[in-house]
Amino acid sequence: xxxxxxxxxxxxxxxxxxxxxxxxxxxxxxxxxxxxxxxxxxxxxxxxxxxxxxxxxxxxxxxxxxxxxxxxxxxxxxxxxxxxxxxxxxxxxxxxxxxxxxxxxxxxxxxxxxxxxxxxxxxxxxxxxxxxxxxxxxxxxxxxxxxxxxxxxxxxxxxxxxxxxxxxxxxxxxxxxxxxxxxxxxxxxxxxxxxxxxxxxxxxxxxxxxxxxxxxxxxxxxxxxx
Numbered sequence: 517x518x519x520x521x522x523x524x525x526x527x528x529x530x531x532x533x534x535x536x537x538x539x540x541x542x543x544x545x546x547x548x549x550x551x552x553x554x555x556x557x558x559x560x561x562x563x564x565x566x567x568x569x570x571x572x573x574x575x576x577x578x579x580x581x582x583x584x585x586x587x588x589x590x591x592x593x594x595x596x597x598x599x600x601x602x603x604x605x606x607x608x609x610x611x612x613x614x615x616x617x618x619x620x621x622x623x624x625x626x627x628x629x630x631x632x633x634x635x636x637x638x639x640x641x642x643x644x645x646x647x648x649x650x651x652x653x654x655x656x657x658x659x660x661x662x663x664x665x666x667x668x669x670x671x672x673x674x675x676x677x678x679x680x681x682x683x684x685x686x687x688x689x690x691x692x693x694x695x696x697x698x699x700x701x702x703x704x705x706x707x708x709x710x711x712x713x714x715x716x717x718x719x720x721x722x723x724x725x726x727x728x729x730x731x732x733x734x735x736x737x738x739x740x741x742x
């Protein structure tokens with residue numbers, strides 16, 4: 517577990533488990549937490565790590581409804597939890613099946629503790645929903661939550677931090693492994709979603725898994741998906 521600073525007050529927290537990357541954007545009055553991890557223990561660790569950086573109240577955004585990005589949310593309550601409107605529907609429809617499938621997988625791999633942590637985690641639904649985009653004021657810093665179209669899921673949300681040239685892309689971008697094209701992915705539309713992120717002209721893109729990358733990496737990944 518380690519922090520990587522990708523801009524002034526913009527940080528990515530890297531985890532060996534699932535090669536996951538969570539995010540933090542710090543303003544003058546509030547901070548924005550990008551995804552919360554895969555269970556309440558993971559979420560509590562992330563919350564505690566954030567408190568070594570800032571004591572400001574936080575807002576959470578969930579990039580999409582895959583278990584490793586949202587089952588840690590309880591550790592951050594009470595706070596606003598943002599997501600795409602279809603993310604809430606996906607959580608209601610899929611969360612329990614995802615929980616069972618991954619808990620079974622962890623047990624099969626001998627990772628009993630991870631299976632138990634996931635089994636016991638509370639599902640927290642988003643309280644704030646967006647359709648296309650919404651701008652949040654963190655105090656002296658504005659960030660945009662945007663849905664660039666179907667890609668990894670039909671409800672991906674990216675986070676644009678324009679004053680630092682950073683985009684948190686969720687699993688629309690992955691470094692260190694090919695993008696995960698699951699049954700809820702939209703591979704034909706995915707390149708168009710990445711084009712919308714690239715149109716923001718980011719200097720740094722933070723993937724949901726792997727190390728931060730540049731625009732050239734995202735263009736190459738877009739072309740492979742296409």
